[in-house]
Amino acid sequence: MREVAIVGVGSTVFGKFPEKALDELGGEAARAALKDGGVEPRDIQFGYCSNLYGGMVIGQAVLRDVGITDTEITNIENACAGGATAFRKGWWDVASGLYDIGIVVGVESMTTSPIAGKLIPPAKGDISGELGMNMVARFALCQRRYMDVFGVSLKQIAKVSVKNHHNGCLNPYSQYKRELTIEEIINSRPICEPITLLQCCPATDGAAAVILTSLDVAKKYTNSPIVIAASVLKSGDYTYRWQDAAFSDMTYKCANEAYEMAGLGPEDVNVCELHDAFAVTELQHYVELGFCERGEEVRLIEEGITAIDGKLPVNASGGLLSKGHPISASGVAQIAELVWQLRGEAGQRQVANAKVGLAHVAGGEVTELESGAVAVHILKR
Amino acid sequence: MTTRVPFREGLFEKVSGQWTLVGCRCKQCGQIFFPVREWCLNCSSGDLERVNLGRNGKLYSFTIVHMPSEHFEPPYAVGWIELAEGIRIFSQIRGWQEHPLGIGMDMEIAVEKLWDEDEKEIIGYTFRPYVVKQRGVKQ
Numbered sequence: 048m049r050e051v052a053i054v055g056v057g058s059t060v061f062g063k064f065p066e067k068a069l070d071e072l073g074g075e076a077a078r079a080a081l082k083d084g085g086v087e088p089r090d091i092q093f094g095y096c097s098n099l100y101g102g103m104v105i106g107q108a109v110l111r112d113v114g115i116t117d118t119e120i121t122n123i124e125n126a127c128a129g130g131a132t133a134f135r136k137g138w139w140d141v142a143s144g145l146y147d148i149g150i151v152v153g154v155e156s157m158t159t160s161p162i163a164g165k166l167i168p169p170a171k172g173d174i175s176g177e178l179g180m181n182m183v184a185r186f187a188l189c190q191r192r193y194m195d196v197f198g199v200s201l202k203q204i205a206k207v208s209v210k211n212h213h214n215g216c217l218n219p220y221s222q223y224k225r226e227l228t229i230e231e232i233i234n235s236r237p238i239c240e241p242i243t244l245l246q247c248c249p250a251t252d253g254a255a256a257v258i259l260t261s262l263d264v265a266k267k268y269t270n271s272p273i274v275i276a277a278s279v280l281k282s283g284d285y286t287y288r289w290q291d292a293a294f295s296d297m298t299y300k301c302a303n304e305a306y307e308m309a310g311l312g313p314e315d316v317n318v319c320e321l322h323d324a325f326a327v328t329e330l331q332h333y334v335e336l337g338f339c340e341r342g343e344e345v346r347l348i349e350e351g352i353t354a355i356d357g358k359l360p361v362n363a364s365g366g367l368l369s370k371g372h373p374i375s376a377s378g379v380a381q382i383a384e385l386v387w388q389l390r391g392e393a394g395q396r397q398v399a400n401a402k403v404g405l406a407h408v409a410g411g412e413v414t415e416l417e418s419g420a421v422a423v424h425i426l427k428r
Numbered sequence: 429m430t431t432r433v434p435f436r437e438g439l440f441e442k443v444s445g446q447w448t449l450v451g452c453r454c455k456q457c458g459q460i461f462f463p464v465r466e467w468c469l470n471c472s473s474g475d476l477e478r479v480n481l482g483r484n485g486k487l488y489s490f491t492i493v494h495m496p497s498e499h500f501e502p503p504y505a506v507g508w509i510e511l512a513e514g515i516r517i518f519s520q521i522r523g524w525q526e527h528p529l530g531i532g533m534d535m536e537i538a539v540e541k542l543w544d545e546d547e548k549e550i551i552g553y554t555f556r557p558y559v560v561k562q563r564g565v566k567q
Contacts, residue, residue, distance in 0.1 A: 104451050116509055159541075166493075174439075179500045180506065183495075188491055196531075221447055238493075239493045240494070286515075286516055287460075287515050291490070292489065
């Protein structure tokens with residue numbers, strides 16, 4: 048297995064752009080990544096594109112608009128982990144020696160999707176979906192249990208949203224650039240109790256792209272390649288094996304495998320982008336990703352350890368809560384953000400001297416499984 | 429008269445006049461499944477027996493939903509019910525306005541209308557807070 052590096056990244060600004068088609072959004076991100084890497088479209092040997100709501104062969108349409116045709120292009124869907132899944136497939140195509148250089152694009156237009164303005168339901172015919180399940184309800188059930196069993200308050204949970212919205216103010220790519228208060232978050236309208244509107248990630252349009260090469264080829268393009276130290280993707284296990292719905296078994300297992308693959312531990316991580324689809328999930332993921340023991344997660348946010356200037360900055364980009372969540376683009380956008388952070392190009396939201404970054408996404412609701420998919424990637428410079 | 433149609437076949441049935449969920453148990457490893465499976469998802473054995481799951485369970489968690497879904501207008505309640513057999517199932521929760529919900533609360537199955545579709549009434553299982561009947565009071 049060869050070492051794989053990232054030589055170019057790009058992203059659109061995230062926000063609500065119903066007038067922009069998927070090829071337009073995806074093309075903008077792909078061009079930015081090619082330019083960033085100094086890579087010619089004709090050099091690209093393969094492409095992956097993740098998208099959930101757009102329809103057929105979105106990747107071909109996106110890459111047609113940047114001059115990449117007559118090559119191997121694969122379209123990927125894996126709910127909120129779609130972008131990370133596409134990135135992992137690109138990693139493997141280079142690591143295995145099949146190709147030397149390729150592009151991964153994640154793109155989503157939530158404002159023009161069939162579920163615009165609605166709570167995201169499971170796939171048609173899913174039993175829980177028929178009975179009124181949706182993504183927010185699912186996490187509200189976990190949050191209620193977590194608050195009840197572990198004695199965590201809504202005020203403490205809201206602090207995650209305060210932090211990430213503060214970070215979003217510093218990120219030009221962020222959908223929201225507005226500071227929030229704890230009171231505002233708690234008193235915003237209830238969506239699925241105890242989750243209120245401002246504890247949720249918004250509906251977002253946007254795209255991100257990444258260029259992957261073998262480490263040898265990377266030297267042609269850059270003196271500072273970012274290396275992929277670990278890539279792990281897992282599907283969910285049966286709920287009858289999921290003992291405690293206050294925490295995610297999937298994320299815990301996926302992170303452990305990623306640390307083992309990288310030969311690193313949670314103590315080595317300097318910067319992290321994790322799946323804060325809801326404020327509460329960030330606290331739970333601190334534990335599952337090994338950043339602290341159960342019961343210590345609130346301290347991480349209250350003592351500023353996960354703030355941009357803390358010891359372990361989490362979601363310096365603003366996270367899904369503030370930067371936004373174009374479902375299939377988020378996993379790729381996290382990689383772009385970590386690359387900027389590791390290169391020292393993250394502007395006002397730059398964390399100090401980061402050498403190792405971790406990206407985590409999870410998602411997809413399906414009856415009888417904990418969740419659909421989770422992915423953890425570890426990058427290093 | 430309106431036709432009553434289950435939202436899906438084979439999930440629940442009436443036994444001795446009382447509604448129960450239809451599950452199965454693996455005779456090799458003992459794992460319980462709902463709904464019924466062709467083979468054991470735990471140990472792959474084909475030796476499964478149909479079982480009627482208990483009518484009662486405990487409320488593992490719940491939420492009041494404030495936005496519409498395909499079939500339900502807000503506000504409506506849903507939750508995970510932990511059955512004595514050791515599995516959790518997702519269900520609509522009814523009766524929550526009369527009896528405020530709490531984690532650990534005893535719940536009882538009902539089968540009732542979920543939604544209307546054309547001329548049909550679509551029915552399914554729900555869970556309701558289990559209220560101990562007072563002596564002499566018919567409920």
